Amino acid sequence: xxxxxxxxxxxxxxxxxxxxxxxxxxxxxxxxxxxxxxxxxxxxxxxxxxxxxxxxxxxxxxxxxxxxxxxxxxxxxxxxxxxxxxxxxxxxxxxxxxxxxxxxxxxxxxxxxxxxxxxxxxxxxxxxxxxxxxxxxxxxxxxxxxxxxxxxxxxxxxxxxxxxxxxxxxxxxxxxxxxxxxxxxxxxxxxxxxxxxxxxxxxxxxxxxxxxxxxxxxxxxxxxxxxxxxxxxxxxxxxxxxxxxxxxxxxxxxxxxxxxxxxxxxxxxxxxxxxxxxxxxxxxxxxxxxxxxxxxxxxxxxxxxxxxxxxxxxxxxxxxxxxxxxxxxxxxxxxxxxxxxxxxxxxxxxxxxxxxxxxxxxxxxxxxxxxxxxxxxxxxxxxxxxxxxxxxxxxxxxxxxxxxxxxxxxxxxxxxxxxx
Amino acid sequence: xxxxxxxxxxxxxxxxxxxxxxxxxxxxxxxxxxxxxxxxxxxxxxxxxxxxxxxxxxxxxxxxxxxxxxxxxxxxxxxxxxxxxxxxxxxxxxxxxxxxxxxxxxxxxxxxxxxxxxxxxxxxxxxxxxxxxxxxxxxxxxxxxxxxxxxxxxxxxxxxxxxxxxxxxxxxxxxxxxxxxxxxxxxxxxxxxxxxxxxxxxxxxxxxxxxxx
Numbered sequence: 294x295x296x297x298x299x300x301x302x303x304x305x306x307x308x309x310x311x312x313x314x315x316x317x318x319x320x321x322x323x324x325x326x327x328x329x330x331x332x333x334x335x336x337x338x339x340x341x342x343x344x345x346x347x348x349x350x351x352x353x354x355x356x357x358x359x360x361x362x363x364x365x366x367x368x369x370x371x372x373x374x375x376x377x378x379x380x381x382x383x384x385x386x387x388x389x390x391x392x393x394x395x396x397x398x399x400x401x402x403x404x405x406x407x408x409x410x411x412x413x414x415x416x417x418x419x420x421x422x423x424x425x426x427x428x429x430x431x432x433x434x435x436x437x438x439x440x441x442x443x444x445x446x447x448x449x450x451x452x453x454x455x456x457x458x459x460x461x462x463x464x465x466x467x468x469x470x471x472x473x474x475x476x477x478x479x480x481x482x483x484x485x486x487x488x489x490x491x492x493x494x495x496x497x498x499x500x501x502x503x504x505x506x507x508x509x510x511x512x513x514x515x516x517x518x519x520x521x522x523x524x525x526x527x528x529x530x531x532x533x534x535x536x537x538x539x540x541x542x543x544x545x546x547x548x549x550x551x552x553x554x555x556x557x558x559x560x561x562x563x564x565x566x567x568x569x570x571x572x573x574x575x576x577x578x579x580x581x582x583x584x585x586x587x588x589x590x591x592x593x594x595x596x597x598x599x600x601x602x603x604x605x606x607x608x609x610x611x612x613x614x615x616x617x618x619x620x621x622x623x624x625x626x627x628x629x630x631x632x633x634x635x636x637x638x639x640x641x642x643x644x645x646x647x648x649x650x651x652x653x654x655x656x657x658x659x660x661x662x663x664x665x666x667x668x669x670x671x672x673x674x675x676x677x678x679x680x681x682x683x684x685x686x687x688x689x690x691x692x693x694x695x696x697x698x699x700x701x702x703x704x705x706x707x708x709x710x711x712x713x
Numbered sequence: 714x715x716x717x718x719x720x721x722x723x724x725x726x727x728x729x730x731x732x733x734x735x736x737x738x739x740x741x742x743x744x745x746x747x748x749x750x751x752x753x754x755x756x757x758x759x760x761x762x763x764x765x766x767x768x769x770x771x772x773x774x775x776x777x778x779x780x781x782x783x784x785x786x787x788x789x790x791x792x793x794x795x796x797x798x799x800x801x802x803x804x805x806x807x808x809x810x811x812x813x814x815x816x817x818x819x820x821x822x823x824x825x826x827x828x829x830x831x832x833x834x835x836x837x838x839x840x841x842x843x844x845x846x847x848x849x850x851x852x853x854x855x856x857x858x859x860x861x862x863x864x865x866x867x868x869x870x871x872x873x874x875x876x877x878x879x880x881x882x883x884x885x886x887x888x889x890x891x892x893x894x895x896x897x898x899x900x901x902x903x904x905x906x907x908x909x910x911x912x913x914x915x916x917x918x919x920x921x922x923x924x925x926x
Contacts, residue, residue, distance in 0.1 A: 392809075396761040398919040405922035421925050434809070445804035445812070452807040453763075456889070459882040460926055467884065489805070576887065576926045 348708040349374050349383065356387075362404075365394035366420040366645055369430055370707070373649040377706050381437055388434045395421050395430055396453075409580055411587055415643040425523065425569040426647045428454035428470055435476060436516065436701060442693030448480035458568070469571075471500045472563035472654050479507060479514055479658070483697050505560060507658035513666070513690055513698040515659070517548035517559050519673060520652025520704065521711055523569040525644040533585045535578070535642035539566045540652050542712045545673035545681045545704050548655040552669070559655035566652055584640035592635035598628025649707035663692035673704045762891040762917040763808040764876075772913035773818040776897050777826060783909045786870060786899055787830050795899070796871040797823065798837045806878035806893060815895075816872065834868045870899045870908060887926035890918030 345353065352371035359367055368391040375384035399405045399419070408418035421427065431454030438447035451473045459468045478493030487509070494506045507514075521540030528534040548559040602625025609618045668687035674680050684704045692698030705711070753766040781787050786795070797820040799812035824833050835842070842865055848854045849861075879892040892914065899909040 396763060398761055399922040399925055400920065402922055405924050408924050409922075415924065418924050438809075446809050449804055449807055449809045453809065456807060456880055456882060460884050460887065484803070486803075486805075577924045580923060 345380070345383070346378055346708075349378060349380065362417060362419050363645065364419065365391045366422070366647060368394075369422070369426070369647050370649055372430075372433060373707050376433065376437065377703065377708050381440055385434070385437045388430060388437065391430055392434060394419065395427050395457075409577075411584055411638045414639040414641040415577060415581060416641065416645055418643065420643075420645055422647060423525075423569065423575075424457045424460060424572055425565060426650070427457035428473060428568075429522075429565065429647070429650050430454075431457065432473065432476075435480075436699070439476075439480070439514070439699045440691045440701070442695075442697065444480045444483045444697070448477055448484075451477045451480065458572075460572075469500055470563065470568060471497050471504070472656065474500070475504070475562060475656060476514075482507060482509075482511075501562065504562065508660060510660050511658040512696055513659050513661045513663060513692075513700065515550060515559060515657045515700040516702070517550075517655040517671065518651035518653070518703040519543070519545045519548055519655065522647065522650030522652055523566045524648075525646040527642055527644045530585055531588060531638075531640040532644070533581050533640040533642055535575070535644060537566065537570045540712070543652065543681075543705060544675040545684060546653075546676045547674050548702070548704065549672050549674065550657070550669055550700075551671075552659070552661075556672070557657070559657045561653055562656045563654040564652070565650055565654065578642075581640050581642055584638055588635050588638040588640055591631045591638070595628045595631030595633075595635060598624050598631060600628075601625075602628060648711045651703065651705075661690075661698075663690040663696050663698040666690050666698075669700060671702050762889055762919055764806075764810050764893060768893070768915060769814055769818060771915075772895055773815060773822060775913060776819055776911045777822045779911045780823060780899070780909060781826055781830075783899075785908045787827060792827075792830055792832045793869045794832045794834050794866055796834045796836045796868045798872070800836075801871065801873035801900075802876070803874070804876045806876045807880055807891065808876070808878060808893065810876065812876075819872075819897075832866070834866050836868070839865070868902055871902055873898050873900050886920060887923065888918060888920045890916060892916040 349371060352367065352374045356364065356367040356371060368387040372384045372387035372391065375381070375387060404417075404419055407413045408415055422430070431450045435447040435450035435454070438444070438450060455468050455470055455473045455477075458470050458473075474493050474497035478490045478497065481487070481490035481493060494504075498504050498506070520543040524538045524540060526536050526538055528536045547561060549556045550559065551557070602621045605617055605621030605624070609621065666689070668689050670685065670687050672680055672685040681704070686702065688700050688702045690698040690700050754770050755767055756765065786793055797816050799816045802812045802816060804810060804812060820833055823831065845854075846865070849856055874895065874897045876893065876895050878894070881890050882888070893916070895913045897911040897913075898907050900906070901908050
């Protein structure tokens with residue numbers, strides 16, 4: 294960023310130039326932020342909102358009405374709501390659109406170039422989410438595929454999701470999403486590919502040695518999601534630093550299900566907040582730090598120059614120097630220009646986030662006749678082993694023709710609203 | 714120019730610049746883009762490292778030519794009966810794909826090009842066929858105009874295969890590459906032998922913008 298920071302300083306040397314040229318120079322320096330255009334949208338796929346429940350209707354209206362940069366994010370939000378409502382086709386439609394955006398490669402993209410520029414916040418870029426949001430998108434696509442009995446594609450989803458976690462700064466935190474490894478194994482087991490299943494389970498066990506591998510004859514998977522997912526906040530000068538906080542307004546930590554009158558715990562396999570926070574630094578953070586440096590330096594230069602000009606003007610009557618008066622005015626003008634550059638620099642990090650994610654994911658498997666299981670009761674307990682009131686519910690298995698089933702439950706539903 | 718005028722100019726500039734630059738317009742006022750037809754043989758506007766339309770077109774075209782050149786399958790005195798569907802096509806790759814897109818295109822193109830040298834059994838439509846046969850046998854509808862057979866067609870060969878991939882990621886540069894290998898095999902449904910094999914492979918790599926790494 295050195296060359297950028299030097300720009301206003303070069304302007305200071307123009308003090309000897311005639312006033313008109315200096316003013317034109319200052320105006321030219323500031324032309325970039327003034328000329329900034331609204332970001333170009335992603336190629337939007339028209340969606341038919343049709344007759345849908347109000348919660349999903351609101352989510353789809355956000356897709357239609359909010360800036361195109363939020364297109365993927367709003368489809369992700371809509372997909373979870375549709376999934377909660379049991380509208381799996383609609384959920385899949387939104388997720389497919391979102392995953393198209395997530396997996397698209399942005400090379401030589403004017404939209405990305407704008408987000409890198411001094412005059413635009415990082416949040417002006419098309420949302421693709423941080424790695425934890427991207428792999429969660431694949432996770433939900435996999436859940437939908439499992440519900441549809443498409444085990445091949447579910448496994449592909451979980452594999453692709455794991456790749457999204459491969460860009461962590463610290464090597465030990467790369468591709469370490471246990472739930473995706475476990476589900477890869479489960480899908481392989483469901484198609485009878487036990488060798489591949491064992492490999493995936495072994496990988497998962499390396500990360501969680503206490504993980505219980507599904508029995509060879511298990512045919513029903515139970516997935517329970519608890520709490521609210523990580524929140525993104527901006528910290529530091531101009532909110533340039535992206536920080537994560539655990540979701541709030543929930544206390545449940547474990548999930549239990551009742552089978553044959555007995556309450557059985559589910560295994561807490563994934564902490565989504567932990568995954569969000571162990572990603573390490575992002576390459577784009579260095580770009581943002583450059584913006585912050587530019588903002589600070591132009592502010593400092595502007596303050597010094599305007600201060601000098603002010604002092605000189607105060608002293609002018611004492612010296613009675615016409616020349617001093619003119620030079621002070623030019624320095625002051627350039628100082629103001631530098632301050633304007635500083636105030637137009639946008640170093641804020643992108644803090645848009647997918648609010649409807651869970652805090653944690655719990656799993657178990659069993660051998661059962663899906664048709665005979667009926668409505669399975671679930672409840673959720675907090676860290677003190679006390680049942681959290683108002684969360685108990687029943688869910689039924691969704692099974693394919695061969696009896697391979699999935700029980701999917703959440704302690705908190707996005708259709709009821711999530712804390713921002 | 715008096716200092717008062719200069720100060721005035723500076724002040725006006727500052728106010729104007731701050732005012733103009735400080736707004737972050739949050740309105741989607743794009744003009745949009747009219748619908749355009751794109752050639753499925755070419756890369757689309759949105760690209761990744763997964764399987765895309767041009768890959769499906771290329772691989773099915775090549776497999777079709779290869780199969781037509783195989784005498785065991787395509788040049789028998791009595792045309793071979795073949796099932797081409799996705800039932801035994803496994804996807805072990807990282808790419809999500811509707812396998813029917815591959816097998817449907819291959820079957821359709823083969824059926825058109827074979828010109829009677831191969832007969833394709835629509836096993837994926839067996840439910841529809843059985844229900845119509847049942848109606849005919851029960852006398853609820855007449856026998857139609859073609860013929861009556863004791864049973865539906867058994868097949869001589871069936872397509873099987875596997876889609877697999879190998880991914881590599883370079884965390885520092887944000888580069889990703891994916892190698893796909895798609896194996897097609899024609900299985901003798903009596904003897905269990907593989908009478909034809911075809912392989913299609915491709916590799917794609919890309920580097921995302923730094924703001925997404």
